[in-house]
Amino acid sequence: MFTEIPSARPLTPLLDAINQPADLRLLEPEQLQEVCHQLREYLLYSVGQSGGHFAAGLGVVELTVALHYVFDTPNDRLVWDVGHQAYPHKILTGRREEMTRIRSEYGPAAFTRREESAYDTFGVGHSSTSISAALGMALGFRQQGLEHEAVAIIGDGAITAGMAFEALNHAGHEKADMLVILNDNDMSISNNVGGLNKYFTRIWSSKTYCAMRAGSKKVLEKIPAAWEFARRTEEHMKGMVAPGTLFEELGFNYYGPIDGHDLNELVHTLSNLAKMKGPRFLHIVTRKGKGFAPAEQDPIGYHALKPVRSVSTAVKKPTYSNVFGEWLCDMAGADRRLVGITPAMREGSDLVRFSHEFPDRYYDVAIAEQHAVTLAAGLACEGCKPVVAIYSTFLQRAYDQLIHDVALQNLDVLFAIDRAGLVGEDGPTHHGAFDLSYLRCIPNLVLMTPSDENECRQMLYTGYQHEGPAAVRYPRGSGAGVEPEQTMTALPLGEGRVLRQSAAVAGKRVALLAFGAPLSTALGIAAQLDATVADMRFVKPLDDTLVASLAASHDLLVTLEENATAGGAGSAVLESLASAGLSVPVLLSGLPDRYIEHANPGRQWLDAGLDSVSMLDRVRQRLARC
Secondary structure, eight states: OBOSOOSSOOOOHHHHTOSSHHHHTTSOGGGHHHHHHHHHHHHHHHHHHHOEEOHHHHHTHHHHHHHHHHSOTTTSEEEESSSTTOHHHHIIIIIGGGGGGTTSTTSOOSSOOTTTOTTOOSOOSSSSOHHHHHHHHHHHHHHHTOOOOEEEEEETTGGGSHHHHHHHHHHHHHTOSEEEEEEEOSSOOOGGGSHHHHHHHHHHTSHHHHHHHHHHHHHHTTSHHHHHHHHHHHHHHHHHHOOOHHHHHTTOEEEEEEETTOHHHHHHHHHHHHTOOSEEEEEEEOOTTTTBHHHHHOTTTTSEEOOGGGOOOSOOOOBHHHHHHHHHHHHHHHOTTEEEEESSOTTTTTOHHHHHHOGGGEEEOOSOHHHHHHHHHHHHHTTOEEEEEEEHHHHGGGHHHIIIIIITTTOOOEEEEESOBOOSTTOTTTOBOSHHHHHTTSTTOEEEOOSSHHHHHHHHHHHHHSSSOEEEEOOSSBOSOOOOOSSOOOOOTTOOEEEEOOOOSSSOOEEEEEESTTHHHHHHHHHHHTOEEEEOOEEESOOHHHHHHHHHHOSEEEEEEEEESTTSHHHHHHHHHHHHTOOOOEEEEEEOSSOOOSSOHHHHHHHHTOSHHHHHHHHHHHHHTO
């Protein structure tokens, strides 16, 4: 058991000899336990240097070693769901010495990524996709006559999503040759999942049992009553020691639960399952943070880790998430109709205090974004005031529900959209790059973009008071450091404000129209340009009167947003001008038509051209053509 993160690179001679899984498969079985020990120690060291997802990887060290030892990767496909647990996989597949730079610019991605390695068979980052992807691979092998194996590794949180069950249902129907491994890290290994269950798992995965089962089925199927009796007897026996009936009914042969840290048992069971055909389901039980005492005691707190060298004693500024969490509790105290909903992001969205103070009005629906939105719609039908706290990148998964179940019926639901814009080291799977584009086209929806912490609090109140669907999208982390006013005041709907007026009486005049966080950039360059600055605040309804006024008195309009330029707030300004029959040069500034790679946020803003130096240069170049 490790209790500290190594400050110096540990000695890992056995691990250092493994540059690809083929090297691992050359080892004797009795050497694998030492590989696990060294792998876990190196994982502690590398994540301590780089920061990143932590506890999940520690919990699957034995499973990762066993999978690469048993299966012929990369010919056999391993599909890791979400990817939080894939760090040990990256270490064993040729990226060991790069792991101290994971999530940094030019370092490995936080999640599996096809462009990065042949062993990363599917790009992930959002949950509950692994079974569908592995099924597609299995069916692809079938069509091509290949004998490769497809293995999906999914956690007990991710398997709650509807997509996972849709895939399980289809896989059972297709009788696909695939293995699904459920990594269950939310329960302990009790006695009834120990020796007796291990014994039955060995029997169920053995050649003898499978041959007997297949032979008996052929005979007994000709005698329907006898076959039904035999089938029910088998299910009754399994049901006494394993919770596999559901998966059996979906068409899978279920095995487990087994101890996911018993390396010998994992290798033995996986070896047996690799020789079988059809849909197989292996249930393993692991401990998140395994082998590192602090993470075992606090797996949520150690889900991700900051680099050890970056730990600071400086007082942290409140984040936008903190502003939301405080507002939610204040609003709930004032209005008993309020209910809070999150799809498994209580800590990330800062709902911890709310969940403790208002447990009867708090709903964590697990990883089920679609359900979260329609649940809110149903609550709104009965006079409740639901607030859905959700990340921008995850709201994409509930787009149909947002349109059909909420907006079409004009229901009173507030969406608190966290992590809008660029999010840093988690990279393109987690950027909130598209929400302005995909939300502003929806009828009935009010869409707001706060530029500081106080504006965020007031906009949340504004959206809550609005009778109909509303959304407030705010960035990750801290803002300008503006102290939110405790008094809550609803903003005039669809009204922007001019924060700086150009004093120029001659020459070409510029107006900077900022939506949300880029307001700080606009104010930073305005003095050098003697430019007017408008905090637009609302993307929908847009302040058409303000847009027209600025167009009439300026030679160039510049829109700034931390969203895809295509279809975003700048596009709304162009549409407003066209509708009013106004013609004025407009420079759109937002995220370019490509994915921004993982790096620190400042570097990402520079890459997108949203930093002050880049923006000033672009505006001057555009002015020269006016």
